[in-house]
Amino acid sequence: MGFPADFLWGGATAANQCEGAWDVDGKGMSASDAMTAGTLTDPRYTTYVDQDGKPGKAVMFEDLPEGARRAVFEEYYYPYHDGIDFYHKYKEDIALFAEMGFKIFRMSISWARIFPKGIEKEPNRAGLEFYRRVFEELKKRDIEPLVTIFHYDLPLYLEEELGGWVNRDLIDLYEKYARVLFQEYKGLVKYWLTFNEINGPLMIRHFAPKESGPKIRSVFQQLHHQFVASARVVRAAHEIDPGMQVGCMLAGGATYPLTCDPDDVLAAQKRQQEDFYYCGDTMARGEYPHFAKRFWNAFDAEPDITEQDRIDLKEGTVDLFTFSYYSSSCATANDKAEKAKGNFTMGAKNPYLEYSEWGWSIDGKGLRYLLNELYARYQLPLMVVENGLGAVDVVEKDGAIHDPYRIAYIQEHITAMKEAIEDGVDLRAYTYWGCIDLVSASTGEMKKRYGFIYVDKNNDGSGSFNRYKKDSFYWYKKVIASNGEV
Ligand code: BG6
Numbered sequence: 001m002g003f004p005a006d007f008l009w010g011g012a013t014a015a016n017q018c019e020g021a022w023d024v025d026g027k028g029m030s031a032s033d034a035m036t037a038g039t040l041t042d043p044r045y046t047t048y049v050d051q052d053g054k055p056g057k058a059v060m061f062e063d064l065p066e067g068a069r070r071a072v073f074e075e076y077y078y079p080y081h082d083g084i085d086f087y088h089k090y091k092e093d094i095a096l097f098a099e100m101g102f103k104i105f106r107m108s109i110s111w112a113r114i115f116p117k118g119i120e121k122e123p124n125r126a127g128l129e130f131y132r133r134v135f136e137e138l139k140k141r142d143i144e145p146l147v148t149i150f151h152y153d154l155p156l157y158l159e160e161e162l163g164g165w166v167n168r169d170l171i172d173l174y175e176k177y178a179r180v181l182f183q184e185y186k187g188l189v190k191y192w193l194t195f196n197e198i199n200g201p202l203m204i205r206h207f208a209p210k211e212s213g214p215k216i217r218s219v220f221q222q223l224h225h226q227f228v229a230s231a232r233v234v235r236a237a238h239e240i241d242p243g244m245q246v247g248c249m250l251a252g253g254a255t256y257p258l259t260c261d262p263d264d265v266l267a268a269q270k271r272q273q274e275d276f277y278y279c280g281d282t283m284a285r286g287e288y289p290h291f292a293k294r295f296w297n298a299f300d301a302e303p304d305i306t307e308q309d310r311i312d313l314k315e316g317t318v319d320l321f322t323f324s325y326y327s328s329s330c331a332t333a334n335d336k337a338e339k340a341k342g343n344f345t346m347g348a349k350n351p352y353l354e355y356s357e358w359g360w361s362i363d364g365k366g367l368r369y370l371l372n373e374l375y376a377r378y379q380l381p382l383m384v385v386e387n388g389l390g391a392v393d394v395v396e397k398d399g400a401i402h403d404p405y406r407i408a409y410i411q412e413h414i415t416a417m418k419e420a421i422e423d424g425v426d427l428r429a430y431t432y433w434g435c436i437d438l439v440s441a442s443t444g445e446m447k448k449r450y451g452f453i454y455v456d457k458n459n460d461g462s463g464s465f466n467r468y469k470k471d472s473f474y475w476y477k478k479v480i481a482s483n484g485e486v
Helices: 086-100 125-140 156-160 169-185 200-209 212-240 262-285 292-298 309-314 364-377 404-422 469-479
Strands: 010-011 045-049 055-057 106-107 145-147 192-195 243-254 255-257 318-327 330-331 382-386 425-431 453-455 467-469
Touching: 010 145, 010 292, 010 382, 010 469, 086 125, 086 467, 125 145, 125 169, 169 192, 200 262, 212 243, 212 262, 212 309, 212 364, 243 262, 255 262, 255 425, 262 292, 262 330, 262 364, 262 469, 318 364, 364 382, 364 404, 404 425, 404 469
Parallel strands: 010 106, 010 425, 106 145, 145 192, 192 243, 243 318, 255 330, 318 382, 382 425
Antiparallel strands: 045 055, 453 467
């Protein structure tokens, strides 16, 4: 019992949050390159010039004014421009991952490094060569790559000139991009994920309920195009290399009813269906779930679905079901209940749980619960591809970084995974999020650190970018060496 001998322990990152080198070796600009740094209290902005050429900024997730174009200005700091400089330090970083004993490393490819605008006939060789060097370095160290094809960084041209995912043409462009990757890295990469946290955009219903009407309409259409793109790419991968395994990736979380009031129970069920199973079912079962129609009707927003789309969805169901898990949330029909934060999973505050400095609940048992739910529903191999604690770390005078809070958090989640495996769940991998400190996606800061490896970089971009081992580094090494028995 316990973790199987071939369990894949490792860590996870994303291109724009760690690579830096945003305009190097022919990389095009990504939409996220125009995002400034924020903090827990100050939002991140997207900077732009409006149609009269006047500079402006919009809070992250807000629409830009009609006709505005993203632009970068000297007076702002854009944390993705230098990230943690993984682009130049990848050998050093991979050596540290190997020292911990990583079996797997999840990373993403920046589309704009391969196709700078997204529409070129030929890919950018320099971009392809960069990832080849990274994969070869991983291979040298016996670390299996797990590659996300799209992790929140669309080439700017596709966003602004083609209108982003609401435009059906992106399906073909994405398929073309993915086919290049499969051909190029056949033999080097076996595991692929099509879209990071594909269900994320659905959560705008919770962020800004009043505005969600018109926006959610376009989200349904965008998601539909992504489902079809993903399915076509699953098929392409199998065609190019039958040994490749392709997974979906969803933002996960357990959703509990706040009380045993039947209205709360129904609210929790509805939330889990709409936030999670809507995407999960479509990608794993190849068709929209039974509740989709009612969900669309609530927003008067049924997406356009062609007959060929339905065939593609059926033929391109995923081989693996992967998800992120940071915390759980509570649903209730009582709108006066105290609210909580979370990685999308905002809901009512759970009186039984502790909360992190950034207000996300800490709930290992929720992971066991979710793993059981997912395995019962899909009967597919599962991978936890993100889980972690963002916290403020202090470097002591002697250079040590003591992070017992992180160790406790992971320990709780390892116990939960072990229990789930003993429950009978087929769990194959755990890639801890932000195994090396990187730029936070939601706040754009460095202060919210997840890593086993400390990166000397501050919120304003200053610092040596040197790497240091935290206590959790040595501890995770023992976790892997003992196959989760610490
Ligand atoms: C997930 C994303 O939502 O959560 C990551 O896939 C992100 O890109 C992670 O970094 C943690 O969120 P944050 O905001 O703490 O960086």
